[in-house]
Amino acid sequence: MKVCKFGGSSLADATQLNKVIDIVLADPARRIVVVSAPGKRDKGDTKVTDLLIALAKAALAGENIDRQLGAVVERYALIADELKLGEDIVSDITRDLRSRVAQVKDLRPEEFLDLVKAAGEDNNAKLVAVAFAARGRKARYASPKDTGMVLKGDFGDATLDPDSYATLSRAFSNFEGIVIYPGFFGYTKDGKVATFPRGGSDITGSILAAAVCADVYENFTDVDSVYPVDPRIVPDVKEGIPTMTYREMRELAYAGFGVFADDAVIPAVRARIPINIRNTNHPGEPGTMIQQSRRVVPGTVVGIASADGFCNIVVEKYLMNREIGFGRRLLQILEDEHVPYEHMPSGVDSQCIVIKEQYLPREVERRVVAIIRRELEPDFVTVERDITTLMVVGEGMCYTPGMLAKACLALASAGISLSMVNQGSSEVSFMIAVRKQDRDNAVRSLYKAFFG
Ligand code: ASP
Numbered sequence: 001m002k003v004c005k006f007g008g009s010s011l012a013d014a015t016q017l018n019k020v021i022d023i024v025l026a027d028p029a030r031r032i033v034v035v036s037a038p039g040k041r042d043k044g045d046t047k048v049t050d051l052l053i054a055l056a057k058a059a060l061a062g063e064n065i066d067r068q069l070g071a072v073v074e075r076y077a078l079i080a081d082e083l084k085l086g087e088d089i090v091s092d093i094t095r096d097l098r099s100r101v102a103q104v105k106d107l108r109p110e111e112f113l114d115l116v117k118a119a120g121e122d123n124n125a126k127l128v129a130v131a132f133a134a135r136g137r138k139a140r141y142a143s144p145k146d147t148g149m150v151l152k153g154d155f156g157d158a159t160l161d162p163d164s165y166a167t168l169s170r171a172f173s174n175f176e177g178i179v180i181y182p183g184f185f186g187y188t189k190d191g192k193v194a195t196f197p198r199g200g201s202d203i204t205g206s207i208l209a210a211a212v213c214a215d216v217y218e219n220f221t222d223v224d225s226v227y228p229v230d231p232r233i234v235p236d237v238k239e240g241i242p243t244m245t246y247r248e249m250r251e252l253a254y255a256g257f258g259v260f261a262d263d264a265v266i267p268a269v270r271a272r273i274p275i276n277i278r279n280t281n282h283p284g285e286p287g288t289m290i291q292q293s294r295r296v297v298p299g300t301v302v303g304i305a306s307a308d309g310f311c312n313i314v315v316e317k318y319l320m321n322r323e324i325g326f327g328r329r330l331l332q333i334l335e336d337e338h339v340p341y342e343h344m345p346s347g348v349d350s351q352c353i354v355i356k357e358q359y360l361p362r363e364v365e366r367r368v369v370a371i372i373r374r375e376l377e378p379d380f381v382t383v384e385r386d387i388t389t390l391m392v393v394g395e396g397m398c399y400t401p402g403m404l405a406k407a408c409l410a411l412a413s414a415g416i417s418l419s420m421v422n423q424g425s426s427e428v429s430f431m432i433a434v435r436k437q438d439r440d441n442a443v444r445s446l447y448k449a450f451f452g
Contacts, residue, residue, distance in 0.1 A: 003032040004218040005183065005205030008039020008047055010280035011124060014082035017131055023220065023283050024178060025137060032172070032212065033139070034183045034205040035128050037120025038075050048075050048120040049184075049198070055097075056116035059104045069097055072119075076127055089130045093123045107192070110155040115193045117156075118185035121201060125182035132178065139178040147171035149186035149207070151194040158186065158194040160207055160267070168211035181208065202264035210271035217268045220280045226257065226288040228303040228451060233443045237451075241302055242286065243294040248302045248393050249275075251429040255391030256307030265290075299403070300396035301450040306443050308436055310342065310387040311360055312419065313353045315372060316380040320349045326376065327351065333371050337364060342389075343431060345422045352420055354433065357385065386436040387419060392446060393429040404430055410449035416442050 006020050024030045037048040055068035077090045100115050107115065125141050132139035148167030151158035164186075172179075183201025188194050196203045202219065209217035225240025244252075246269045253262035268275055278287035320326055327344075330351060334341055343354040360368070365383050372381050397403045404423060407430070411418060416438045423430035434442050 002029045003209040003214040005034040008036040012041045036201040121182035121184045151186040206268040210267040224285045251393040255305035299400045301394035305391045312384045316350045317378040388439040398427040410445040414445040
């Protein structure tokens with residue numbers, strides 16, 4: 001059995017929805033269909049989830065909500081109209097939205113916001129089930145409440161209660177036909193609607209794939225495959241990545257590959273379910289398969305990622321290497337200030353700590369630097385900003401000499417100076433930091449070196 005998830009762009013209008021139905025019907029193994037709320041139809045458009053957030057905020061502010069509610073209903077009505085689904089589904093959606101908004105006084109603001117946000121996927125799943133019926137095929141809407149999708153943690157950032165796997169698995173044992181399941185939300189133990197973080201329908205799909213031990217989790221989006229490099233930087237990249245391992249995916253996602261959030265697929269990865277990224281607009285393309293292992297050609301690289309927005313605390317102190325506890329005390333300062341760090345390359349008498357800039361705003365930087373000066377008495381401490389990290393990733397690099405040398409040579413030939421180099425013991429990736437202004441040139445040089 002396959003679990004397939006369709007993102008917002010795959011369900012943005014009637015044409016897209018018809019493609020989704022074609023895809024599902026083309027393979028009898030596609031039995032569980034997880035849907036997002038309708039997304040953007042074009043660049044300037046607004047996702048239904050964002051319309052719903054505006055609606056909830058207006059209701060919380062005690063404003064008249066007719067305009068915002070109308071904007072949401074209109075998105076569904078356009079689809080229903082074009083597919084000739086009848087009036088009932090649109091009236092049902094309008095009624096559902098009104099009954100959610102009416103709870104504004106009974107819930108805490110964060111609970112209310114989640115209740116309204118979840119309406120995007122919930123109503124879309126119902127509409128998709130009706131659209132199947134209009135094409136003469138039966139598909140049943142399944143509710144996260146009835147199937148036992150129990151969530152815990154913060155509203156808007158909820159996580160799955162692990163006991164849910166057993167309940168979900170029971171709910172889906174021996175089910176018949178095609179099930180349409182809304183992504184993005186579940187219920188707390190006391191019955192309140194709670195949502196995952198934004199983009200959370202990927203999480204729902206991944207959870208269901210794990211719960212039913214699916215043969216594959218198909219994640220349909222709007223790209224033919226995952227590309228080995230950002231096509232905005234290297235526009236002539238043609239070949240996608242046919243297969244990659246979970247480890248490679250994790251490294252690339254971490255380092256800036258935006259196809260999906262790596263934490264979204266944790267349930268599928270833990271259950272060793274292969275993940276297939278595919279394109280709703282080109283269903284004939286095989287997409288990218290992500291799995292536990294793959295055939296690896298030694299000396300090859302799977303992808304080159306780049307991510308902006310890093311900074312680097314550089315601490316130097318003569319004879320640092322002999323000062324027992326120096327590293328621990330340095331990290332303790334960051335821990336006390338709640339600043340997470342990413343990498344920590346070091347020299348004999350120097351220590352760099354790479355941090356995402358968002359976690360080190362200027363006032364925190366001033367405080368941290370002052371404490372380092374006071375407590376560690378370094379010879380020198382500074383913070384470099386506007387750092388871009390480049391990550392070269394590939395299982396094929398393991399035990400292959402010369403991979404880092406090749407990268408450094410390519411960057412040196414392009415006249416790019418490196419701020420830092422870091423390779424973990426897994427050898428599946430190495431990280432090179434450069435100044436942001438050198439990013440595009442660096443990515444192109446690395447791409448040329450490893451992909452010819
Ligand atoms: N509709 C939600 C969002 O826009 C969840 C999703 O699409 O995955 O974030």
